[in-house]
Amino acid sequence: MVLSEKPGNGGARPGGRTARVRTSVLEAAGDALAERGMDGLDLADVARRAGVGRTTVYRRWGSVPALVADLLQDMAEQSQPRAETGSLIEDLTANAHLVRETLAHPRQGPLFKAIIAAATCDERTARALHRFYEVRVREWAPCVERAVERDELPEGTDAHEVVRAVSAPLYYRLLASGGALDEETAERSARAAVAAARAGVYVR
């Protein structure tokens, strides 16, 4: 659940003017959200930051929730592919570290907080957020499915639920209990998910 890089920095994304405008606008929207939260997000300001005409932004996105939904879709598309180390604990630890790095990142952490806060009171943003996690969970689920095939985990283990279990303690710290988002917490999240999965807790 991490952006590979801030879009627009590497030049590695597919081109075309429409794609470049989208990249600039979504980067500007993410910056604004990270800096000032959802209340500070304004389409005209995003257009100015992106160096794009207001009309373009209004015509293409039309509203703040639509812009945030597109940002989340882009974040899902740009996020890291799963690890494939051949070891369940190593794969899930890699995932836990990615989640931790994202949530502890000076731009990405506030960005996620702002979007999650908005999703608590806006249904469209909530649906876009849920889709983001679905994409991420689907990307990482094969790590768990391979472990079932290798007889590391019981038959019938719900791979999606195991992947969610890795993230949950990190989000709980970020949003509810507080506490350090440190590497130890990330590693413990992965170990807890594996121990519970081995014990058959996630068998459907």
Next chain:
Amino acid sequence: MVLSEKPGNGGARPGGRTARVRTSVLEAAGDALAERGMDGLDLADVARRAGVGRTTVYRRWGSVPALVADLLQDMAEQSQPRAETGSLIEDLTANAHLVRETLAHPRQGPLFKAIIAAATCDERTARALHRFYEVRVREWAPCVERAVERDELPEGTDAHEVVRAVSAPLYYRLLASGGALDEETAERSARAAVAAARAGVYVR
């Protein structure tokens, strides 16, 4: 992490005019937050809902974050005491059900969402929220400590972290991934925490 009852309903709380005013104001603040979120919280409106003079509310609480911090302290004071069944899995399942019922409750769920959203961008609210969870975790930690004494769990198990592990998957569903806050999810959260604790994941 549940209110035993909406304050003011049972008449079981200690009396005195000052205490009654506090009860009415905090109930009104909780209702307003649950209905309209943090942006809809206004001290004058809370005073009107509570049937209390504005001046009293301004003098005693002075600001929205101060009022929310006091509401959280009251919620911690009023919340359910721990179960003591003599079985770790039963105690933690009771805790998971309480958390689930709170988060799925038509008033308490939106109330928690509103406070958590506010905490993402207000440091004082975040600190008050963290204290709320500290109180709840401290209340339930002895269930885990007793299990260590009974040799159900390894020596050195971090009881607080086990209690947090029970809540984390429920909050993750509420705030991030979406998905049903059903009884099965609550029971699985408790079983996962116990399985990971037995495997020594939470040994400091």
